[in-house]
Amino acid sequence: MSSSWNRFDVIVIGSGIGGLACAAALARCGKAALVLERQHVAGGLTQSFSRDGFQWDVGLHYLGEMGPEGEARNVLDWLTGGAMTFAPLGNAYDIVHFPDNFTVPFTRPRAALEGELKSRFPDCTTEIDALFAALDEAVHAGRALFTRRALSGLLGDIYGLWHSRAIHKWWGRTTAGVLADLVSDPRLRAVLLAQQGDHGGTDPAKTSFGIHAVVMNHYLNGAWYPVGGAKVFADTLVPIIEQAGGAIKLDTRVEALRIEDGEATGVVLDDGTVLQAQAIFSDIGAHNTVGLLPAELQESAWAKEIRSFQPSVSHVTLYLGLEGDIGSHGASASNYWFHESWGTSDGVWRISDQATSAPVLFVSFPSLKDPESPSRGHQRHTAEVVALTDWEPFARWSHSTLQDRPGEYAALKAVIEQSLLA
Numbered sequence: 001m002s003s004s005w006n007r008f009d010v011i012v013i014g015s016g017i018g019g020l021a022c023a024a025a026l027a028r029c030g031k032a033a034l035v036l037e038r039q040h041v042a043g044g045l046t047q048s049f050s051r052d053g054f055q056w057d058v059g060l061h062y063l064g065e066m067g068p069e070g071e072a073r074n075v076l077d078w079l080t081g082g083a084m085t086f087a088p089l090g091n092a093y094d095i096v097h098f099p100d101n102f103t104v105p106f107t108r109p110r111a112a113l114e115g116e117l118k119s120r121f122p123d124c125t126t127e128i129d130a131l132f133a134a135l136d137e138a139v140h141a142g143r144a145l146f147t148r149r150a151l152s153g154l155l156g157d158i159y160g161l162w163h164s165r166a167i168h169k170w171w172g173r174t175t176a177g178v179l180a181d182l183v184s185d186p187r188l189r190a191v192l193l194a195q196q197g198d199h200g201g202t203d204p205a206k207t208s209f210g211i212h213a214v215v216m217n218h219y220l221n222g223a224w225y226p227v228g229g230a231k232v233f234a235d236t237l238v239p240i241i242e243q244a245g246g247a248i249k250l251d252t253r254v255e256a257l258r259i260e261d262g263e264a265t266g267v268v269l270d271d272g273t274v275l276q277a278q279a280i281f282s283d284i285g286a287h288n289t290v291g292l293l294p295a296e297l298q299e300s301a302w303a304k305e306i307r308s309f310q311p312s313v314s315h316v317t318l319y320l321g322l323e324g325d326i327g328s329h330g331a332s333a334s335n336y337w338f339h340e341s342w343g344t345s346d347g348v349w350r351i352s353d354q355a356t357s358a359p360v361l362f363v364s365f366p367s368l369k370d371p372e373s374p375s376r377g378h379q380r381h382t383a384e385v386v387a388l389t390d391w392e393p394f395a396r397w398s399h400s401t402l403q404d405r406p407g408e409y410a411a412l413k414a415v416i417e418q419s420l421l422a
């Protein structure tokens with residue numbers, strides 16, 4: 001590889017929205033960033049893909065805080081110069097279904113959801129007030145937690161001590177623990193947990209209430225969808241990075257970090273090329289980043305702790321192309337969560353038992369969310385059906401490649417497809 005790839009101020013590993021936002025923010029500050037991406041498309045989980053004129057997203061269904069006053073929107077507008085537009089999903093961003101046709105729309109604004117829950121659970125109005133107060137406190141404590149981590153040294157320690165009670169109270173306890181304290185009706189607890197798949201949560205006895213609160217809170221004032229689909233993030237951010245002298249290099253896997261005198265000074269690519277820059281940023285998660293360190297550093301206490309983190313839950317998605325007026329059959333821009341039971345800790349589909357079906361389904365219709373969907377004008381629509389799964393049944397094929405999967409893989413895929421379709 002030519003040495004011209006060594007001309008950049010910084011290297012960013014991974015072109016997911018984290019890596020692209022990082023590189024674009026640096027571009028705004030006059031820095032040229034080289035983004036290295038192992039896949040052949042930029043965007044990570046914000047990629048979209050098309051078949052026969054239909055377009056689907058792989059990892060984005062809705063975003064909160066994208067209204068004119070939204071914090072996330074303000075950051076994005078700074079990054080993009082306001083170049084992206086977002087379409088609101090409507091009043092109900094999530095519609096959750098439970099057995100016996102018990103359905104609760106999660107409606108905006110927050111007061112509407114509070115009212116909806118109180119009308120469905122009239123004996124629990126005081127508890128619902130307490131729960132929303134807890135959400136506020138947890139979100140506030142979360143800001144303190146993130147600020148503490150951003151401050152270094154003594155200042156961070158003092159700031160952390162100052163807020164430690166609130167942080168421990170809401171982030172140091174599990175979602176199940178807090179809900180058990182505040183909410184007596186198990187069905188209301190199940191409704192309040194219905195969106196836990198949003199943060200990859202499958203067992204409320206293991207997730208931090210703080211994370212659950214932040215994600216629930218994120219959508220309380222409504223949800224939006226990027227006009228043009230999720231791929232518009234990369235379409236918009238990549239030129240901004242390039243205009244500042246940066247570049248995106250696809251099909252390029254980083255194999256290792258080069259460390260000199262305790263500092264990351266470069267990366268080693270899969271073809272052995274070494275690239276250097278003043279600073280290296282990683283968008284591939286703490287666990288994967290530690291895996292790029294030299295062996296001796298991987299044995300340090302902090303690295304061992306990060307390596308001990310278990311991977312999050314896996315998922316499968318069925319991508320459907322539909323023809324006709326799907327709105328007249330009940331589809332809308334809302335997301336739908338279908339819970340097969342009132343149980344709150346069995347959201348994972350254990351696929352190795354092929355007699356089972358997914359206990360929770362998430363269903364979304366991107367073409368109804370996007371006013372500029374390419375297929376919509378022709379009454380051609382898209383649907384995405386997502387289920388959380390365990391990884392074990394797929395582990396044996398982890399070294400096979402996209403174009404070269406064995407027959408058993410295709411057979412299992414057909415079983416999954418039929419089950420989700422049914």
Ligand SMILES: Cc1cc2nc3c(=O)[nH]c(=O)nc-3n(C[C@H](O)[C@H](O)[C@H](O)COP(=O)(O)OP(=O)(O)OC[C@H]3O[C@@H](n4cnc5c(N)ncnc54)[C@H](O)[C@@H]3O)c2cc1C
Binds near residue numbers: 019
């Ligand atoms: C099914 C699903 C639905 C979701 N729906 C929503 C939603 O509706 N709303 C929402 O806000 N969030 C949603 N999310 C979450 C959201 O998509 C992610 O949190 C976000 O996109 C993660 O961005 P990232 O930059 O952190 O990581 P990623 O998007 O995972 O990007 C990491 C990139 O690094 C690359 N990479 C990894 N290792 C290397 C290496 N060694 N060398 C070079 N490149 C490497 C990867 O190929 C990837 O492109 C969803 C996620 C999933 C899975």
